Amino acid sequence: xxxxxxxxxxxxxxxxxxxxxxxxxxxxxxxxxxxxxxxxxxxxxxxxxxxxxxxxxxxxxxxxxxxxxxxxxxxxxxxxxxxxxxxxxxxxxxxxxxxxxxxxxxxxxxxxxxxxxxxxxxxxxxxxxxxxxxxxxxxxxxxxxxxxxxxxxxxxxxxxxxxxxxxxxxxxxxxxxxxxxxxxxxxxxxxxxxxxxxxxxxxxxxxxxxxxxxxxxxxxxxxxxxxxxxxxxxxxxxxxxxxxxxxxxxxxxxxxxxxxxxxxxxxxxxxxxxxxxxxxxxxxxxxxxxxxxxxxxxxxxxx
Amino acid sequence: xxxxxxxxxxxxxxxxxxxxxxxxxxxxxxxxxxxxxxxxxxxxxxxxxxxxxxxxxxxxxxxxxxxxxxxxxxxxxxxxxxxxxxxxxxxxxxxxxxxxxxxxxxxxxxxxxxxxxxxxxxxxxxxxxxxxxxxxxxxxxxxxxxxxxxxxxxxxxxxxxxxxxxxxxxxxxxxxxxxxxxxxxxxxxxxxxxxxxxxxxxxxxxxxxxxxxxxxxxxxxxxxxxxxxxxxxxxxxxxxxxxxxxxxxxxxxxxxxxxxxxxxxxxxxxxxxxxxxxxxxxxxxxxxxxxxxxxxxxxxxxx
Numbered sequence: 001x002x003x004x005x006x007x008x009x010x011x012x013x014x015x016x017x018x019x020x021x022x023x024x025x026x027x028x029x030x031x032x033x034x035x036x037x038x039x040x041x042x043x044x045x046x047x048x049x050x051x052x053x054x055x056x057x058x059x060x061x062x063x064x065x066x067x068x069x070x071x072x073x074x075x076x077x078x079x080x081x082x083x084x085x086x087x088x089x090x091x092x093x094x095x096x097x098x099x100x101x102x103x104x105x106x107x108x109x110x111x112x113x114x115x116x117x118x119x120x121x122x123x124x125x126x127x128x129x130x131x132x133x134x135x136x137x138x139x140x141x142x143x144x145x146x147x148x149x150x151x152x153x154x155x156x157x158x159x160x161x162x163x164x165x166x167x168x169x170x171x172x173x174x175x176x177x178x179x180x181x182x183x184x185x186x187x188x189x190x191x192x193x194x195x196x197x198x199x200x201x202x203x204x205x206x207x208x209x210x211x212x213x214x215x216x217x218x219x220x221x222x223x224x225x226x227x228x229x230x231x232x233x234x235x236x237x238x239x240x241x242x243x244x245x246x247x248x249x250x251x252x253x254x255x256x257x258x259x260x261x262x263x264x265x266x267x268x269x270x271x272x273x274x275x276x277x278x279x280x281x282x283x284x285x286x287x288x289x290x291x292x293x294x295x296x297x298x299x300x301x302x303x
Numbered sequence: 304x305x306x307x308x309x310x311x312x313x314x315x316x317x318x319x320x321x322x323x324x325x326x327x328x329x330x331x332x333x334x335x336x337x338x339x340x341x342x343x344x345x346x347x348x349x350x351x352x353x354x355x356x357x358x359x360x361x362x363x364x365x366x367x368x369x370x371x372x373x374x375x376x377x378x379x380x381x382x383x384x385x386x387x388x389x390x391x392x393x394x395x396x397x398x399x400x401x402x403x404x405x406x407x408x409x410x411x412x413x414x415x416x417x418x419x420x421x422x423x424x425x426x427x428x429x430x431x432x433x434x435x436x437x438x439x440x441x442x443x444x445x446x447x448x449x450x451x452x453x454x455x456x457x458x459x460x461x462x463x464x465x466x467x468x469x470x471x472x473x474x475x476x477x478x479x480x481x482x483x484x485x486x487x488x489x490x491x492x493x494x495x496x497x498x499x500x501x502x503x504x505x506x507x508x509x510x511x512x513x514x515x516x517x518x519x520x521x522x523x524x525x526x527x528x529x530x531x532x533x534x535x536x537x538x539x540x541x542x543x544x545x546x547x548x549x550x551x552x553x554x555x556x557x558x559x560x561x562x563x564x565x566x567x568x569x570x571x572x573x574x575x576x577x578x579x580x581x582x583x584x585x586x587x588x589x590x591x592x593x594x595x596x597x598x599x600x601x602x603x604x605x606x
Contacts, residue, residue, distance in 0.1 A: 097419035116400035132457035143446035154435035
């Protein structure tokens with residue numbers, strides 16, 4: 001029997017469910033249904049974002065914002081913006097010219113449910129919407145804060161972040177990467193956006209430098225741990241559990257943490273990273289326990 | 304004999320050449336060559352932007368900025384950002400799943416010169432870079448100005464702008480549009496970004512409301528005139544002159560201004576729009592003569 005995907009503790013699960021609920025409502029509000037002639041674009045944007053995601057990045061935005069007493073309505077806007085960037089990258093990564101994935105979160109990928117052109121445009125429009133949201137005064141009254149959010153998200157998402165990481169990932173299908181390059185690839189492809197999600201709370205809350213630094217360090221270790229466990233899940237799980245095509249990395253001949261260091265060492269590495277990420281949060285004393293619990297959950301998750 | 308593509312007056316041509324030169328240098332500086340393993344991404348970004356474009360949008364940014372004494376170095380950053388968005392949209396529009404164009408500006412389209420995946424990512428990264436540039440303090444010391452630039456560019460480029468317009472354009476291959484819908488499509492697909500290019504000078508220069516309004520009105524008429532003449536050129540020119548596949552709209556069964564109102568009426572409409580656009584600039588007395596000349600040039604251009 002496949003393990004339940006609900007393996008977080010009841011307390012953590014409840015907070016995660018709250019975030020999922022809140023961010024889904026925000027997304028639906030930011031992407032209202034429409035009967036304009038170009039409606040398929042907005043339907044695809046909704047389809048690619050309102051699809052039962054775990055909302056890890058929104059969770060990080062909400063929890064780090066809460067540390068500094070940031071208003072939840074504002075934090076939720078930033079959470080939605082980060083999720084829009086994450087979802088756009090999934091929509092584009094799934095395209096036939098990229099990873100050619102048919103399934104995403106147990107449902108047909110956006111380009112399968114609509115068509116390739118609509119999926120490309122939906123991704124483009126989601127990325128653009130993220131910046132529109134962050135630059136809006138409703139996100140924060142201080143334009144310095146808004147500019148910093150825009151700038152940091154752009155850096156995490158562009159050629160030296162998400163896009164560069166995906167380029168490396170495609171190159172990795174035909175080249176063998178060493179551990180250093182795999183780590184760099186993952187830092188760019190997943191790590192930087194996860195770091196931004198954690199730093200966003202500090203930016204919104206105008207946190208001091210040491211608190212901000214602690215969250216970035218936490219995020220860096222957490223992001224890498226997340227990716228290592230993703231590689232482990234890719235070889236261990238089936239599509240029914242993860243809701244996406246599995247074993248694809250091996251089939252595509254991609255170098256992963258597992259293919260490079262072996263499954264046992266990968267598991268040890270993930271555990272070490274999680275311990276390290278938790279240690280960075282000691283600066284917050286008892287106030288960051290949920291973030292600590294989340295880090296431990298990364299090791300136990302099945303999806 | 305095909306008419307020369309150089310049919311602007313010597314004075315206008317000189318200013319356009321200056322802008323082309325300046326913005327090309329800015330683009331090259333913002334997109335330096337690299338020997339990182341993900342270099343193909345940056346090569347494709349350079350290929351898709353440093354390809355002999357007319358730089359109409361940068362020209363509008365530079366000329367409207369000059370009206371308010373904006374520092375040219377700053378204006379050139381905004382000009383490059385607008386051009387990045389324009390070029391990203393061309394790279395994505397040319398993809399097989401979209402307009403399936405092989406040629407762009409007389410050279411293989413980006414997805415032909417590289418591959419589809421790299422072209423998609425290069426477009427994504429260019430769009431992202433535009434927002435990174437605008438949010439940078441080097442673009443303007445006032446974060447209010449930077450936020451407004453980000454917000455206005457995002458609105459011009461997203462689901463209610465560029466992306467929505469391209470969606471409509473694709474739908475138009477299978478549906479017949481009336482003149483109102485064609486106008487709306489063109490306003491979204493081309494007009495809004497041209498409007499932003501003109502408004503950018505006013506935003507950077509903190510212009511008063513009536514000056515800003517005049518430039519937006521000028522841009523709206525100019526953008527529509529530009530699109531009407533584009534449709535006329537599509538049926539009149541050959542690939543050798545325009546440097547792109549021609550007659551494609553008719554072949555794709557798309558409704559255009561020409562297919563809806565006929566070529567003669569389309570020409571009259573373009574002339575009327577240009578006269579109208581020029582009239583909006585009277586508020587600047589003699590100081591906007593280059594912008595007026597540009598509007599007249601739109602009627603005469605052959606590419």
